[in-house]
Structure formats: C-alpha cells, structure tokens
Amino acid sequence: MEEHALKALGERITCLRQQREWSLSHLAERAGIAKSNLSRIEQGIGNPTLDTLWRMARQLEVPFGTLVAPAAGALIDSGMRVTLLEQGTDDACPVDAYLMHCDPHSRRIAEAHTPHTRERVEVIHGHIRVGPTEAPAELDAGDSLEFNADCEHLYEAGDQPVAMLITILHAPRRPR
Amino acid sequence: MEEHALKALGERITCLRQQREWSLSHLAERAGIAKSNLSRIEQGIGNPTLDTLWRMARQLEVPFGTLVAPAAGALIDSGMRVTLLEQGTDDACPVDAYLMHCDPHSRRIAEAHTPHTRERVEVIHGHIRVGPTEAPAELDAGDSLEFNADCEHLYEAGDQPVAMLITILHAPRRPR
DNA sequence: ATAAAACGTTCGATTAAAGGAACAATCTGA
DNA sequence: TCAGATTGTTCCTTTAATCGAACGTTTTAT
Structure with missing residues (x-):
C-alpha cells in the first residue's frame, strides 16, 4: 500500500479530531480503541483494520468513504x-x-x-x-x-x- | 464491529468479482493478496486491513467508500x-x-x-x-x-x- | 476414461495490528 | 510552589490478520 495514503489518512484523522477539540486519548476512548493504536495511525505508520477505521468514522460522524477515499486521488x-x-x-x-x-x-x-x-x-x-x-x-x-x-x-x-x-x-x- | 457489516462487505465483493467474471484466485492474484485471505473476507469472517481493502478496490475499480459503505448501495x-x-x-x-x-x-x-x-x-x-x-x-x-x-x-x-x-x-x- | 488444471476452503506458521502499562512533558488547580 | 491530572509517545505482550501449502472437489482437455 502506498505510504503517502497512510500519511494522508493520519493527517485527516488528526484534523477531524482537532476540529472537534478532542484529545487523542478522548477519541480513542470514545471509539473503544487503544490510544497507542490511534497514535500510530495518526502518525501514518501501520495499517489499520476495518474495525478500527469503522469505529473512528462513527465517532467523528464522517461517512466512511470520506475518511479514507480522499487519499485515493492525486494531490x-x-x-x-x-x-x-x-x-x-x-x-x-x-x-x-x-x-x-x-x-x-x-x-x-x-x-x-x-x-x-x-x-x-x-x-x-x-x-x-x-x-x-x-x-x-x-x-x-x-x-x-x-x-x-x-x-x-x-x-x-x-x-x-x-x-x-x-x-x-x-x-x-x-x-x- | 458489527458482524452484519462484515457479511455484507463479503457479499458485495463476491458480487463485484462475479460481475467481472473473475475467479476468487484470479482477483487474489491481481490484488496481490493470498486467496485464503480473500476467501475469509468473502465469507464475512475476519476483519480485513486497510491495505487489503485498498488493493481489492483498486482491482475492482470501485471507489473505496462504495466498497465498504454503500448506504444506498451499488445496485x-x-x-x-x-x-x-x-x-x-x-x-x-x-x-x-x-x-x-x-x-x-x-x-x-x-x-x-x-x-x-x-x-x-x-x-x-x-x-x-x-x-x-x-x-x-x-x-x-x-x-x-x-x-x-x-x-x-x-x-x-x-x-x-x-x-x-x-x-x-x-x-x-x-x-x- | 483419465490426467491435468483450476476452483474455493481449511490448516499451521509467520507477521503485524491491537491492547496495556510505563514514560516524559505539559497543563491544571490548590 | 507543588501535587495531581492529562497530554501524546514508546515499549512489551497478546491477539489475530495474512501468508503459503495442502486439501477435496469440480471443470477442462487429451
């Protein structure tokens, strides 16, 4: 998988989270995932699971596609x-x-x-x-x-x- | 994660694959993933990785979002x-x-x-x-x-x- | 008829994602 | 000032996703 896409995804999640003025710990708790996991994803390292992405999209109230699809296009x-x-x-x-x-x-x-x-x-x-x-x-x-x-x-x-x-x-x- | 969503995802992939008249093995090879992996996903068991979903969406030429969250569905x-x-x-x-x-x-x-x-x-x-x-x-x-x-x-x-x-x-x- | 190929599933081994605790740094409040 | 809480990161462990191979079955070809 393209490394750039992972990085873009991480930045996007960070952006959405900060828009809501939530801490990393808070979003992790809401979504029911470990904050260590979220930290790695926001840094663009790793390869998150569908379940993890799903839980985050739900809490951020973002259509699942928009969470990751924008990375599909050319910047x-x-x-x-x-x-x-x-x-x-x-x-x-x-x-x-x-x-x-x-x-x-x-x-x-x-x-x-x-x-x-x-x-x-x-x-x-x-x-x-x-x-x-x-x-x-x-x-x-x-x-x-x-x-x-x-x-x-x-x-x-x-x-x-x-x-x-x-x-x-x-x-x-x-x-x- | 909701079990139903995983099952729906699997059925959707099977459907998209069969529309193209591709075998499971063929899609797995194209996407660069093990066919055992694809088999499990189509059965709705497991929790695929972003990388795996990504590779499949690319080969099926489907926007990533529609692969996992077609609210209205690709009918x-x-x-x-x-x-x-x-x-x-x-x-x-x-x-x-x-x-x-x-x-x-x-x-x-x-x-x-x-x-x-x-x-x-x-x-x-x-x-x-x-x-x-x-x-x-x-x-x-x-x-x-x-x-x-x-x-x-x-x-x-x-x-x-x-x-x-x-x-x-x-x-x-x-x-x- | 029989071999060969391809089909999808299931089985251990490997790899890595997810969870939990400890960490230093920062912010808070008495 | 100083203790307490909270921030995000990093380590280690546990869990499970992925892989490769073997499996029985079906299809194809000779």
Whole structure:
C-alpha cells in the first residue's frame, strides 16, 4: 500500500479530531480503541483494520468513504485532492468528470484552460468560493455553478472539508 | 464491529468479482493478496486491513467508500449501474452524488422520492432521455438538467453506452 | 476414461495490528 | 510552589490478520 495514503489518512484523522477539540486519548476512548493504536495511525505508520477505521468514522460522524477515499486521488495542491471519475468519449463535446475534496481553508488558483472551455461544479458538502478569480461565487451543499474556465479561476474552501463534483466541458456546448 | 457489516462487505465483493467474471484466485492474484485471505473476507469472517481493502478496490475499480459503505448501495438494474460517490454531511441540505452507467437502450422508471427532492444530472458521454415520466428531456454529452424528483421519473439510454453524474438533493435548496 | 488444471476452503506458521502499562512533558488547580 | 491530572509517545505482550501449502472437489482437455 502506498505510504503517502497512510500519511494522508493520519493527517485527516488528526484534523477531524482537532476540529472537534478532542484529545487523542478522548477519541480513542470514545471509539473503544487503544490510544497507542490511534497514535500510530495518526502518525501514518501501520495499517489499520476495518474495525478500527469503522469505529473512528462513527465517532467523528464522517461517512466512511470520506475518511479514507480522499487519499485515493492525486494531490494537486495544498489540501486539495482530485479524482478522475470518467472521461467522455464524445468528440463533439469531450467531458471530464472529477470528484474533488478540499481541506478546510485550502485555496488554489487554477490557470486558464483552452478557449471556450467551460467548467461546472456541484457542491456535495461544505462551503466554497469558486469561479473566475475576479468574480467568484459562494456555494454551499447542493449548490451548483457553471462558468467559463478560459481564464484564471479560484477555489477556496470554507472552515469545513468540502466535497464537490467538477465537470470540464472542453468544447462549447452544442446548441439544443 | 458489527458482524452484519462484515457479511455484507463479503457479499458485495463476491458480487463485484462475479460481475467481472473473475475467479476468487484470479482477483487474489491481481490484488496481490493470498486467496485464503480473500476467501475469509468473502465469507464475512475476519476483519480485513486497510491495505487489503485498498488493493481489492483498486482491482475492482470501485471507489473505496462504495466498497465498504454503500448506504444506498451499488445496485444493479437492467443494464444500469449506479455507484455512490459521496454523501453530504450537511443536515441543511443532504446531497448524494452518484456515477451512473447505462448500457445502450437500457430503460428504467424510478419511483418518486420524498417531497421536494430534486435531482440533477450531467451527461459525460452518450445520449439519454431523462426527467419526469410525462415530460422527459433529451440530453447529450455535456448537457445537464435539474428536475423535481418527487414524482415518477425516467431514464432511457440512446444507442450508445451512457455515463452520467447524478446528484440527489434531499431537501429544498436554501434560498441565497 | 483419465490426467491435468483450476476452483474455493481449511490448516499451521509467520507477521503485524491491537491492547496495556510505563514514560516524559505539559497543563491544571490548590 | 507543588501535587495531581492529562497530554501524546514508546515499549512489551497478546491477539489475530495474512501468508503459503495442502486439501477435496469440480471443470477442462487429451
């Protein structure tokens, strides 16, 4: 298994724990695991059991997938991870679909894409400021936005972890 | 850990494996784990390690979260495969994000969801007729649609395989 | 028909994850 | 100030997850 993923998992757990202002000992006790075990996991050493992860996700009130899945994607920038879900095969309108996770307060400025490229985002949870750098929008869970991505654009997470779908439309949408 | 969850996990892995028409031995070899290990896991006995689960998810090409916690589950219908990508944690607006694949000419009529539930679809590739049964829309790659899902609604693929993102908004969107 | 291969399960041996206690360092309160 | 509690880490022990091999069975091929 990839060492980086273990480290990312540990950091994520530490982050979630500290958000709740819990001590390591406290979370370990709540979850019913030894604090020595939790300590090693947060350090990114070891290889936790499903049971251990399960108990922690329950106490942190985090969907199990989000606890470990964000590590699956490529880390593109400080605290932001992107996973390619699917690439469109349609030449007339090539579409890339991504799932993106952002740590709290993470921020990224993306370069302009090729002309006429549009980008669409849908927020699953959290709060994020996103859009062209000079005119970003504020989105919450359930909100969506479509904007021209052929200019510099911004992603900036709020004070909670953010999950969002991103679709990149590499050609202008065909009029219907 | 709950015994039932372990059993469900095992059945899910068996199902995913058989969908691909792989033998237990084959998946074990691909994933780089002992087949004795995989056998135990599919039987629901034991408590697999993150590393083990990770390797299996990679080979099955399933997002890690859906492997262990498919709350809504990855359900198989006539030629349609749905995988849960992420569940929103925001109580104010719980969002479920799915990736859906449809075989050519597959067709499905979904029951009405709870009142005020809305559904948003984004087509990655292929052509599909989707929306309320009495007024479906025709979408191509790059198109999107949002509609009320508190009534019977339809999915009907064209003559090519379809991939699409589906987000289900379980509460009315908060006015901004 | 019979051998060969592959199937999934079960069995000990090895490895490592989880638990428990001791540790120094830090924070708390009298 | 000083005792007590709590922090997170590290050691050692216990437990069990993983591995490799052997097993009986089924499928395939000659």
